[in-house]
Amino acid sequence: MFPRPIESTARTTQVAYKTLLPIALLMWLAPLLAVAVFSIKPDADFTTGNYWGVPSTFEGMTNYGKVFLESDMPRYLLNSVFITVPTVIGAVALSSMTGFALGIYKFRANLWIFFMFVAGNFVPFQILMVPVRDLTLDMGLYNTKTGLVLFHIAFQTGFCTLFMRNFIRALPFPLIEAARVEGVAEWRIFWFVVLPLMKPALAALSVLIFTFIWNDYFWAVVLTQGPESQPVTAGITSFNAQFRAAYHLMSAGSIVAALPPVLMFFLMQRHFIAGLTLGAVK
Amino acid sequence: MSESSLQDVRAVNGGGSWFHRNQIAITPWLFLAPGVLFFIFYVISPIFQSFNVSLYDWDGLGEAEYIGFQNYQDLYWEFVDRDAFFVSLKNNVIWLFLYLLAIPVGLMIALFLNQNVWGIRLYKSLFFFPFVISQVVVGLVFTWFYDPTFGLLNTIIGWVGLGPINVLGDERFVTYGIIAAGLWPQTAYCMILYLTGLNAVDPEQVEAGRLDGAKGWKMLWHVIIPQLKPATFIAFVVTIIGALRSFDLISIMTQGGPFGSSRVLAFYMFEVALSEYGFRMGYGAAIAVVLFLIMLCFIAYFLWSMWKEEKGAR
Numbered sequence: 001m002f003p004r005p006i007e008s009t010a011r012t013t014q015v016a017y018k019t020l021l022p023i024a025l026l027m028w029l030a031p032l033l034a035v036a037v038f039s040i041k042p043d044a045d046f047t048t049g050n051y052w053g054v055p056s057t058f059e060g061m062t063n064y065g066k067v068f069l070e071s072d073m074p075r076y077l078l079n080s081v082f083i084t085v086p087t088v089i090g091a092v093a094l095s096s097m098t099g100f101a102l103g104i105y106k107f108r109a110n111l112w113i114f115f116m117f118v119a120g121n122f123v124p125f126q127i128l129m130v131p132v133r134d135l136t137l138d139m140g141l142y143n144t145k146t147g148l149v150l151f152h153i154a155f156q157t158g159f160c161t162l163f164m165r166n167f168i169r170a171l172p173f174p175l176i177e178a179a180r181v182e183g184v185a186e187w188r189i190f191w192f193v194v195l196p197l198m199k200p201a202l203a204a205l206s207v208l209i210f211t212f213i214w215n216d217y218f219w220a221v222v223l224t225q226g227p228e229s230q231p232v233t234a235g236i237t238s239f240n241a242q243f244r245a246a247y248h249l250m251s252a253g254s255i256v257a258a259l260p261p262v263l264m265f266f267l268m269q270r271h272f273i274a275g276l277t278l279g280a281v282k
Numbered sequence: 283m284s285e286s287s288l289q290d291v292r293a294v295n296g297g298g299s300w301f302h303r304n305q306i307a308i309t310p311w312l313f314l315a316p317g318v319l320f321f322i323f324y325v326i327s328p329i330f331q332s333f334n335v336s337l338y339d340w341d342g343l344g345e346a347e348y349i350g351f352q353n354y355q356d357l358y359w360e361f362v363d364r365d366a367f368f369v370s371l372k373n374n375v376i377w378l379f380l381y382l383l384a385i386p387v388g389l390m391i392a393l394f395l396n397q398n399v400w401g402i403r404l405y406k407s408l409f410f411f412p413f414v415i416s417q418v419v420v421g422l423v424f425t426w427f428y429d430p431t432f433g434l435l436n437t438i439i440g441w442v443g444l445g446p447i448n449v450l451g452d453e454r455f456v457t458y459g460i461i462a463a464g465l466w467p468q469t470a471y472c473m474i475l476y477l478t479g480l481n482a483v484d485p486e487q488v489e490a491g492r493l494d495g496a497k498g499w500k501m502l503w504h505v506i507i508p509q510l511k512p513a514t515f516i517a518f519v520v521t522i523i524g525a526l527r528s529f530d531l532i533s534i535m536t537q538g539g540p541f542g543s544s545r546v547l548a549f550y551m552f553e554v555a556l557s558e559y560g561f562r563m564g565y566g567a568a569i570a571v572v573l574f575l576i577m578l579c580f581i582a583y584f585l586w587s588m589w590k591e592e593k594g595a596r
Contacts, residue, residue, distance in 0.1 A: 002480065002488050002506050004497075006397045018399060025408055031427040031466075032412070034434050038426070051432040098317035101310035110310075111592065113318065115585050120325040122523055122581045126551040126570040130335050130563050131328035134342070154324030157317050186309040215416035217530045222556065233418045237534070240422075247426070258419040265414040269407060276471070277478040280513040 038251035039063055046247055063252040071242060072227040073253060076235030080260070083145050083152070083231050084213045088206050090153035091160050095205070096198060098157065099164025100190050104176060114165060121158030125218050128155075133222055148223050148231075152216070156209055163278060167201040168194065204275030207268045211261040232257045329574070336567035342555075346564070353568035366542055367569070370550040373457050374526065374576070377546060380461045381468060381525035385517045388472025389510075393502075395473070396480045406477060413470040421534030424463035425450065450536055453543040460531050460544055468524055472517045479513030480506075515587065522580050526573065547573040 006017050026033070040060035041050075050056065067073050102114050132151055133142070141147030171194065179189045220234035227235065236257050243249040265272050301308065336353055340346035357367050395406055412420065427434050428449040436446045449459035483506060491497075491505040507514075529548040532538060538545040538553060545553070547569055555566025 001396070001485060002483060002501065003393055003396065006399060017397070021399070021405060024394070025405060028409060029411065030434060031423045032415075034427065035423050049432075052434070052437055094317040094320065097313040101313035105306065105310040107307070107310060111589070113314065115588075116318075116326065117321065118588065119581050119585060120321060120329075122519075122577065122584065123325070123329060124526055124548060124570065124573045124577050125529070126548050126566075127332045127574040128325065128328040129332075129552070129570065130342075130555060130567050131331035132324065135324075135328070151324055154320045157321050158325065161317065186305055190313070211414060215418070217416065217418050217533070218552075221533075222552075233416050236418055236422070250422070251426075254419045254422050258415045261414050261416070262411070265410075266407070273410075273474060273478070277475055277513075277516075280475045280478045280516050281482040 035251045035254060038247050039255050041248050043246065043248060059248065060252075063248050064256070066249055067252045067256055071239055071253070072235060073232070073239060073256060075227050076230060076232040076239075077256070077260075079145060079227075079229060079235070080214055080231040080233075083148050084210055086149045087152040087156065087213045088209045090149070091156035091209055092202060092205050094153065094157045095160030095164045096195065096202065097190075098161045099168050100194055102161065102165040103168030103171075104173075104194070114161070117158045117161040121155075121162060129222055136223055143224050143226065143229050145224075145229050148219060148229070151219060151223065152213055156212070160205055160209065163205055163275070164198070164201060166279065167198065171197055200271065200274065203268065203271040204278070207264055207272045208275045210264055211272075214261050332567045332570055332574075335564055336571050338564045340563045342561040342563045349564070353565050356565065357568055357572070366545065366550060369542060370545040370547045370569075371572075373544065373546045374573075376457055377461060377464075377525045377528055378522065380458070381464065381521050382518075384465050384468040384472045384521050385514065387465070388469045388517065389476045391469065391473045392476035392480060396477060406474075410470045410474050412467040413474070415467070417464075417467070417530035418534055420463055420467055421531045424459075424466075424531075425535050428459055451540055453540055456536060456540065456544040460528075460535055463535065464524070464528060464531050468521060471520060475513045475517050476510060479510040483509050519584055523577075526577055526580075547576075 041055040042057050042059040136142050136147040217233040220231050224230045239253050240250050338346040339349045430446045430448040449455045532549045536544045551566045551569040554562050
């Protein structure tokens with residue numbers, strides 16, 4: 001293990017390490033903690049200049065209540081859910097099929113198609129912006145959740161295919177050969193042999209795509225406008241315009257907007273990290 | 283799916299049917315079709331369409347007028363806004379280089395946290411935290427962090443008697459301020475990559491190194507870092523992509539200001555095509571093409587590395 005385990009060092013080093021740890025964490029998360037403190041302060045603290053002192057009263061309930069009851073926030077959150085969940089399902093479904101095809105079969109175009117997905121996944125969004133916006137307008141899907149979902153599914157299929165294909169590559173191939181010898185049809189091999197083995201990959205991808213799509217801002221701004229279809233990342237700007245300079249409410253709103261992926265991360269931590277670090281180890 | 287299952291029943295019963303004989307050659311294409319067609323429709327063909335649009339003068343609604351390479355000439359001669367293109371390009375370069383700091387800093391934090399003390403798992407998760415939050419929220423958080431009247435940054439430097447700095451309102455600091463905000467989640471990502479990599483470092487090699495008297499920096503450089511190569515490669519890829527995709531933070535924190543000094547190509551393109559200057563789609567597409575060509579150099583390098591690896595694996 002590197003660096004040398006702290007238990008095998010001098011007692012003073014151990015104590016120093018254990019005190020340094022929380023201090024480092026506090027510094028690392030300081031900007032976020034500040035916002036968390038802001039979000040439970042009363043309005044009066046900001047007018048009297050008590051920015052960094054102890055909150056004069058605890059107003060967490062009032063502030064968060066206002067976010068949910070007196071703004072479009074619940075609407076935006078719901079939109080985010082209706083954009084994110086179908087995208088996750090669509091992208092994972094499509095890519096488990098493409099990943100299967102590219103991971104199991106040997107044919108000449110295999111690597112080229114795989115590289116097409118990988119390269120497409122890396123392009124800057126701006127090169128797609130004008131045509132995709134135009135396409136969405138032409139299909140009558142501008143400013144709809146469907147329009148956003150369709151694009152997200154297509155784009156995320158690139159990353160998901162990369163992920164799935166590499167995962168399937170690592171599965172034991174003799175299993176598939178054995179099934180073939182038994183005369184099992186190829187689509188049955190996919191459904192009954194490979195798919196059950198892909199459960200960890202499906203879980204990892206689902207949490208990752210959920211986070212990516214929930215946090216998307218660019219496409220939300222390009223393809224939607226207004227509370228009827230905008231997700232929370234785009235909605236937060238109009239929320240902030242509504243409560244201009246009301247820092248306690250803006251902070252509470254930001255925390256609400258950031259929360260779902262955070263929950264997802266803490267609940268599915270193992271899968272999330274397994275997904276992000278796929279390929280980081282040989 | 284129903285079609286293939288029908289054919290499949292035939293294949294199982296009939297034995298020698300055409301589909302059965304060619305099943306292994308046909309199946310991958312059936313599985314690929316929906317994903318590939320969707321991807322070509324929404325991602326691959328728009329790239330070529332953008333190249334095409336960049337040769338037109340078009341407001342997104344009316345007739346498009348073919349003007350050849352006029353848009354690119356305008357970029358060069360700064361037709362719309364003096365300096366805007368070159369300021370964006372310069373900022374993109376600054377972003378690229380400074381963003382790479384996420385890799386060594388991420389490694390340092392990973393080394394710091396790679397211990398087995400009580401509660402370390404929670405520490406690792408909390409250090410990773412910034413990556414999970416949307417860039418929009420990171421942008422807001424840092425806007426308030428930098429605020430000249432009440433921001434935490436100015437409160438802290440006020441304690442040591444330094445005057446308030448308006449980071450986001452000063453042309454000299456603004457880009458660096460935004461990059462620092464971007465480095466926060468990016469460093470967290472690199473850290474988690476390295477933590478996973480460190481987990482897989484071969485303990486025997488470390489022991490052998492220790493017997494040879496290697497420790498500290500020497501050990502890190504000669505024994506550990508070579509073994510972390512796959513993690514470093516991924517960290518490099520995601521950091522480069524992240525740097526060139528920087529849009530959210532700029533849009534939230536400064537809208538490209540003050541006086542356009544924090545623009546990057548990604549943001550400038552959006553501005554030209556969809557806001558302030560009206561809808562100059564052709565001109566915007568030309569900027570996007572330049573950004574794409576920069577990215578293409580990196581994409582080519584990534585694919586080349588992956589291709590070498592694929593060949594080695596067979």
